[in-house]
Amino acid sequence: MSALRALDPGPPGSTAAASGPPGGTSLASGNLFHPISAEDEDQQPTEIESLCMNCYGNGMTRLLLTKIPFFKEIIVSSFSCEHCGWSNTEIQSAGRIQEQGVRYTLSVKVPEDMNREVVKTDCATARIPELDFEIPAFSQKGALTTVEGLISRAISGLEQDQPARRAKGEALAGKIDEFVAKLKQLKRVDSPFTFIIDDPSGNSFVENPYAPRKDDALVVTHYNRTPQQGDMLGLKTEEPEEKSADPIEDLRNEVLQFNTNCPECNAPATTNMKLVQIPHFKEVIIMATNCENCGHRTNEVKSGGAVEPMGTRITLHITDPSDMTRDILKSETCSVEIPELEFELGMGALGGKFTTLEGLLKDICNLVTRNPFTLGDSSNPDRTEKLEEFSQKLDWIIEGKLNAHFILDDPAGNSYLQNVYAPEDDPEMKIERYKRTFDQNEDLGLNDMKTEGYEAGLTPQR
Numbered sequence: 001m002s003a004l005r006a007l008d009p010g011p012p013g014s015t016a017a018a019s020g021p022p023g024g025t026s027l028a029s030g031n032l033f034h035p036i037s038a039e040d041e042d043q044q045p046t047e048i049e050s051l052c053m054n055c056y057g058n059g060m061t062r063l064l065l066t067k068i069p070f071f072k073e074i075i076v077s078s079f080s081c082e083h084c085g086w087s088n089t090e091i092q093s094a095g096r097i098q099e100q101g102v103r104y105t106l107s108v109k110v111p112e113d114m115n116r117e118v119v120k121t122d123c124a125t126a127r128i129p130e131l132d133f134e135i136p137a138f139s140q141k142g143a144l145t146t147v148e149g150l151i152s153r154a155i156s157g158l159e160q161d162q163p164a165r166r167a168k169g170e171a172l173a174g175k176i177d178e179f180v181a182k183l184k185q186l187k188r189v190d191s192p193f194t195f196i197i198d199d200p201s202g203n204s205f206v207e208n209p210y211a212p213r214k215d216d217a218l219v220v221t222h223y224n225r226t227p228q229q230g231d232m233l234g235l236k237t238e239e240p241e242e243k244s245a246d247p248i249e250d251l252r253n254e255v256l257q258f259n260t261n262c263p264e265c266n267a268p269a270t271t272n273m274k275l276v277q278i279p280h281f282k283e284v285i286i287m288a289t290n291c292e293n294c295g296h297r298t299n300e301v302k303s304g305g306a307v308e309p310m311g312t313r314i315t316l317h318i319t320d321p322s323d324m325t326r327d328i329l330k331s332e333t334c335s336v337e338i339p340e341l342e343f344e345l346g347m348g349a350l351g352g353k354f355t356t357l358e359g360l361l362k363d364i365c366n367l368v369t370r371n372p373f374t375l376g377d378s379s380n381p382d383r384t385e386k387l388e389e390f391s392q393k394l395d396w397i398i399e400g401k402l403n404a405h406f407i408l409d410d411p412a413g414n415s416y417l418q419n420v421y422a423p424e425d426d427p428e429m430k431i432e433r434y435k436r437t438f439d440q441n442e443d444l445g446l447n448d449m450k451t452e453g454y455e456a457g458l459t460p461q462r
Helices: 002-006 027-032 111-115 147-159 162-168 171-187 227-232 247-252 321-325 357-369 381-399 438-443
Strands: 046-051 058-067 073-080 087-093 101-108 117-120 125-128 133-135 143-146 193-199 218-223 256-261 268-277 283-290 297-303 311-318 327-330 335-338 343-345 353-356 404-410 429-434
Touching: 087 143, 101 111, 111 147, 117 147, 117 193, 133 147, 143 147, 147 171, 162 171, 297 353, 321 357, 327 357, 353 357, 357 381
Parallel strands: none
Antiparallel strands: 046 058, 058 073, 073 087, 101 193, 101 218, 117 143, 125 133, 125 193, 256 268, 268 283, 283 297, 311 404, 311 429, 327 353, 335 343, 335 404
């Protein structure tokens, strides 16, 4: 209705200054909104010619700005078309959406209760629990009526299509007739019933004829809206962030950053750290440093768990180029061995790495071939020839031209090689658990570590 939009008070909250607090008046609102009364001759509706949405002819819209005693200001609109006879009425609150929702519960016991004024906004729900009857929110326009008027409106809506239903012989028509008969009994107040208006916007109203005294038959409840009700009203509600009870879970979902210095140029740099769960293994910590000054990049992997009770030896028989794509975690305490090349990489070399088998073999090749003491001017020709042969065979393994065995031996048990058949056993991979020797425990610093009964050896400090 275009004429109604012309005098619409605007979005919620925009007319708060004009309308004042609920139940109050102000200088601006006193000139526009008058208490509703049939004896006030000066209170005349404003008439505006507007478009009929039924026949698209010109009809007449009447607007009345009024104030309901002990409630608030509202805009009552009525439209009628002299061409097609279509008419429509609705109300809008002239104030803002209230801070809380409201629920009116009226116990209807006498016929006089049917004459109570009711303001039902379009977002309010009307219920009669005794009949399990409900008028959902946004199913009707807002209305200024009475309790009897709301029930009559519901009866009219139910009876609207009854002739067509009866003509089709639908069983639903009989059930609706029975329900309409029950609603008509409520209009006569043959027995007491409960009438409930629930409005999340807080702008609906049921009259208290005894105001300002208390009405024992009417219970008014104000409540805080739920987030769903706020979304229904178009209000943006700030939901509190759910804090995880597990701090480790927060670390899994977050990349931590801390400042450090570049190991090459000593310029300020940033190191990123992330806790990652490796399937069928354990958690590891991946750290990566990128220097914007010199472009140096480095990454390091550390185990996120404790030293395992036993050491681990993983042997993979490389038979296919697809083996190069297997994920591999090499901890700082892990040594690498390739028997076919008579090659062994000691503990601590290359540091901790999380990469693929191909990536680790290329790192080993670069470590050997780029050593200035092995391939420089001072190198021995025989040694140079052997290293070139080693590099060529390593390339053959990467390309799948040479089968070989790849062995990871980690006394701490914190290294990993992907099983592509998981959770089934990998026929080309063998995992062995062994008891560490004294020397291996010494290298890991476990011989001097006391984890049980250490409290007894402590002396009180004064």
